[in-house]
Amino acid sequence: MSEIEERRKFLTRMWQVGGGLVAAAGAWTTWDLLQPLPTAGFGGKVRTLPPESIPEKGVVEVSAARAYLTRVNGEVVALSEKCTHLGCRVPFCESSSRFECPCHGTVFNRAGDYLAGPAPRGMDRYPTEIGDDGLLYIDTGSRSDGPEPGSLEIDEPATGPACAAEGGHG
Numbered sequence: 673m674s675e676i677e678e679r680r681k682f683l684t685r686m687w688q689v690g691g692g693l694v695a696a697a698g699a700w701t702t703w704d705l706l707q708p709l710p711t712a713g714f715g716g717k718v719r720t721l722p723p724e725s726i727p728e729k730g731v732v733e734v735s736a737a738r739a740y741l742t743r744v745n746g747e748v749v750a751l752s753e754k755c756t757h758l759g760c761r762v763p764f765c766e767s768s769s770r771f772e773c774p775c776h777g778t779v780f781n782r783a784g785d786y787l788a789g790p791a792p793r794g795m796d797r798y799p800t801e802i803g804d805d806g807l808l809y810i811d812t813g814s815r816s817d818g819p820e821p822g823s824l825e826i827d828e829p830a831t832g833p834a835c836a837a838e839g840g841h842g
Protein backbone atom coordinates (compact mmCIF):
# COMPACT_ATOMS: atom_id res chain seq x y z
CA MET A 673 0.00 0.00 0.00
CA SER A 674 1.42 3.36 -0.97
CA GLU A 675 1.97 6.13 1.54
CA ILE A 676 -0.84 8.19 -0.05
CA GLU A 677 -3.30 5.30 0.24
CA GLU A 678 -2.33 4.73 3.86
CA ARG A 679 -2.81 8.40 4.65
CA ARG A 680 -6.20 8.41 2.89
CA LYS A 681 -7.27 5.34 4.84
CA PHE A 682 -6.11 6.91 8.06
CA LEU A 683 -8.02 10.15 7.36
CA THR A 684 -11.15 8.20 6.43
CA ARG A 685 -10.94 6.32 9.71
CA MET A 686 -10.49 9.58 11.62
CA TRP A 687 -13.59 11.06 9.97
CA GLN A 688 -15.57 7.98 10.94
CA VAL A 689 -14.39 8.19 14.54
CA GLY A 690 -15.14 11.95 14.65
CA GLY A 691 -18.61 11.44 13.19
CA GLY A 692 -19.30 8.72 15.71
CA LEU A 693 -18.28 11.00 18.57
CA VAL A 694 -20.51 13.82 17.28
CA ALA A 695 -23.46 11.41 17.00
CA ALA A 696 -22.80 10.10 20.53
CA ALA A 697 -22.60 13.65 21.92
CA GLY A 698 -25.87 14.55 20.16
CA ALA A 699 -27.61 11.47 21.51
CA TRP A 700 -26.32 12.18 25.03
CA THR A 701 -27.47 15.82 24.87
CA THR A 702 -30.91 14.81 23.62
CA TRP A 703 -31.25 12.20 26.33
CA ASP A 704 -30.08 14.73 28.93
CA LEU A 705 -32.56 17.39 27.76
CA LEU A 706 -35.44 14.95 27.88
CA GLN A 707 -34.77 13.99 31.49
CA PRO A 708 -37.20 15.52 33.96
CA LEU A 709 -35.56 18.23 36.04
CA PRO A 710 -34.60 17.03 39.51
CA THR A 711 -36.60 19.90 40.94
CA ALA A 712 -40.09 20.54 42.04
CA GLY A 713 -42.04 23.75 42.30
CA PHE A 714 -42.80 25.54 45.54
CA GLY A 715 -42.70 23.05 48.40
CA GLY A 716 -39.69 21.23 46.94
CA LYS A 717 -36.22 22.10 45.74
CA VAL A 718 -36.34 24.96 43.27
CA ARG A 719 -33.46 25.34 40.84
CA THR A 720 -32.25 28.92 40.49
CA LEU A 721 -29.01 30.49 39.26
CA PRO A 722 -25.28 30.00 39.42
CA PRO A 723 -24.39 31.33 42.90
CA GLU A 724 -21.79 33.72 41.46
CA SER A 725 -24.54 35.61 39.63
CA ILE A 726 -26.06 36.81 42.89
CA PRO A 727 -24.77 40.33 43.46
CA GLU A 728 -22.86 41.30 46.58
CA LYS A 729 -25.43 43.83 47.79
CA GLY A 730 -28.46 43.18 45.62
CA VAL A 731 -31.52 40.97 45.86
CA VAL A 732 -32.74 38.48 43.26
CA GLU A 733 -36.37 37.44 43.38
CA VAL A 734 -37.11 33.77 42.62
CA SER A 735 -40.86 33.69 42.00
CA ALA A 736 -41.03 29.90 41.70
CA ALA A 737 -39.65 29.60 45.23
CA ARG A 738 -41.59 32.60 46.58
CA ALA A 739 -38.25 33.72 47.88
CA TYR A 740 -35.39 36.15 47.48
CA LEU A 741 -31.70 35.40 47.18
CA THR A 742 -29.19 37.77 48.66
CA ARG A 743 -25.72 37.66 50.14
CA VAL A 744 -25.14 38.01 53.83
CA ASN A 745 -21.46 38.41 54.72
CA GLY A 746 -20.48 36.55 51.56
CA GLU A 747 -22.94 33.66 52.01
CA VAL A 748 -25.96 33.28 49.74
CA VAL A 749 -29.16 33.30 51.77
CA ALA A 750 -32.71 32.49 50.64
CA LEU A 751 -35.41 34.56 52.32
CA SER A 752 -39.11 33.70 52.27
CA GLU A 753 -41.09 36.53 50.72
CA LYS A 754 -43.92 35.89 53.19
CA CYS A 755 -44.12 38.49 55.94
CA THR A 756 -43.68 37.01 59.40
CA HIS A 757 -46.52 39.18 60.68
CA LEU A 758 -49.62 38.03 58.82
CA GLY A 759 -48.19 36.55 55.67
CA CYS A 760 -48.36 39.32 53.06
CA ARG A 761 -45.83 39.16 50.25
CA VAL A 762 -43.01 41.54 51.13
CA PRO A 763 -41.48 43.38 48.16
CA PHE A 764 -37.89 44.60 48.06
CA CYS A 765 -37.67 48.38 47.75
CA GLU A 766 -34.79 49.21 45.39
CA SER A 767 -34.53 52.83 46.52
CA SER A 768 -34.13 52.05 50.23
CA SER A 769 -32.57 48.57 49.74
CA ARG A 770 -34.99 47.27 52.33
CA PHE A 771 -37.93 44.91 52.38
CA GLU A 772 -41.08 46.89 53.16
CA CYS A 773 -44.33 45.10 53.88
CA PRO A 774 -47.24 46.97 52.30
CA CYS A 775 -49.82 45.53 54.71
CA HIS A 776 -48.83 46.91 58.11
CA GLY A 777 -45.48 48.52 57.48
CA THR A 778 -42.92 46.05 58.80
CA VAL A 779 -39.44 46.83 57.49
CA PHE A 780 -36.61 44.32 57.14
CA ASN A 781 -33.07 45.01 56.02
CA ARG A 782 -31.51 43.34 52.97
CA ALA A 783 -30.56 40.29 55.06
CA GLY A 784 -34.15 39.91 56.25
CA ASP A 785 -33.36 41.17 59.75
CA TYR A 786 -36.28 42.83 61.52
CA LEU A 787 -36.01 46.62 61.72
CA ALA A 788 -39.46 48.02 62.52
CA GLY A 789 -43.18 47.23 62.54
CA PRO A 790 -45.51 44.60 63.98
CA ALA A 791 -43.77 41.44 62.67
CA PRO A 792 -42.42 39.24 65.50
CA ARG A 793 -39.09 38.35 63.84
CA GLY A 794 -36.98 38.70 60.75
CA MET A 795 -37.79 37.08 57.42
CA ASP A 796 -37.87 33.29 57.43
CA ARG A 797 -35.19 31.38 55.54
CA TYR A 798 -34.85 28.35 53.33
CA PRO A 799 -31.74 26.19 53.10
CA THR A 800 -29.79 26.35 49.86
CA GLU A 801 -27.41 23.93 48.20
CA ILE A 802 -25.31 23.75 45.06
CA GLY A 803 -26.47 21.00 42.70
CA ASP A 804 -24.33 18.78 40.47
CA ASP A 805 -25.11 21.24 37.69
CA GLY A 806 -23.40 24.03 39.62
CA LEU A 807 -26.69 25.86 40.18
CA LEU A 808 -28.11 26.98 43.46
CA TYR A 809 -31.21 25.18 44.74
CA ILE A 810 -33.63 26.54 47.33
CA ASP A 811 -35.27 23.89 49.50
CA THR A 812 -38.70 25.46 49.99
CA GLY A 813 -39.87 22.38 51.90
CA SER A 814 -37.72 23.27 54.87
CA ARG A 815 -38.29 26.77 56.24
CA SER A 816 -36.66 28.08 59.41
CA ASP A 817 -37.70 31.03 61.52
CA GLY A 818 -36.07 34.38 60.86
CA PRO A 819 -33.82 36.04 63.42
CA GLU A 820 -35.23 37.57 66.59
CA PRO A 821 -35.68 41.35 66.62
CA GLY A 822 -32.51 43.10 67.73
CA SER A 823 -30.08 40.74 66.01
CA LEU A 824 -28.65 42.35 62.91
CA GLU A 825 -26.47 40.32 60.59
CA ILE A 826 -25.68 43.31 58.44
CA ASP A 827 -25.63 46.98 59.30
CA GLU A 828 -26.42 48.79 56.08
CA PRO A 829 -28.14 52.18 56.17
CA ALA A 830 -31.10 52.80 53.87
CA THR A 831 -29.78 53.75 50.45
CA GLY A 832 -32.63 56.18 49.74
CA PRO A 833 -36.29 56.91 50.34
CA ALA A 834 -38.65 54.17 51.42
CA CYS A 835 -41.05 52.94 48.74
CA ALA A 836 -43.93 53.01 51.25
CA ALA A 837 -43.36 56.75 51.71
CA GLU A 838 -43.66 57.23 47.94
CA GLY A 839 -46.85 55.21 47.82
CA GLY A 840 -45.38 52.49 45.63
CA HIS A 841 -42.84 49.70 45.58
CA GLY A 842 -40.06 49.04 43.15
Ligand code: FES
Pocket residue numbers: 755756757758759760773774775776777778789790791
Ligand atom coordinates in the same frame (compact mmCIF):
# COMPACT_ATOMS: atom_id res chain seq x y z
S1 FES B 1 -48.39 41.30 57.10
FE1 FES B 1 -46.51 42.36 56.96
S2 FES B 1 -46.65 43.86 58.45
FE2 FES B 1 -48.49 42.80 58.62
